[in-house]
Amino acid sequence: MGGVTGYGSGNDLDTCRQGVQSRVDNDINNYVDKYTSEVKSAIDRFVSQAVSGLKNAVEEHLFEYESVVNNMMRQHKEKVNSLSQKVREAEIDAVELKQRKQRLETLQSRLIQI
Known part of the structure; x- marks a missing residue:
């Protein structure tokens, strides 16, 4: 009878052990799932903040x-306008100098004829 009782309680112990193991496995899986989800959420928030900051x-x-x-473009345009104005003034001055030269040559030729 002791052997039968021992055999029977061994099965009960094995069943109990399997039940505890199953509950522990479920608890571990739930714990891992919970913190995996929290870690994923934390990583997602970090990535979102990093992307936003970037x-x-x-x-x-x-x-x-x-x-x-x-x-820089405004300064360049101002310089172009200034240089264009100076070029126009130089061209006007060149025309005026040519006219003066022609007048002087005319005066010189008149003086030579006198």
């Missing part, structure tokens, strides 16, 4: 770069 930095850089480029 986007803001790029937009800020583009805004500053655009401002610098626009300023």
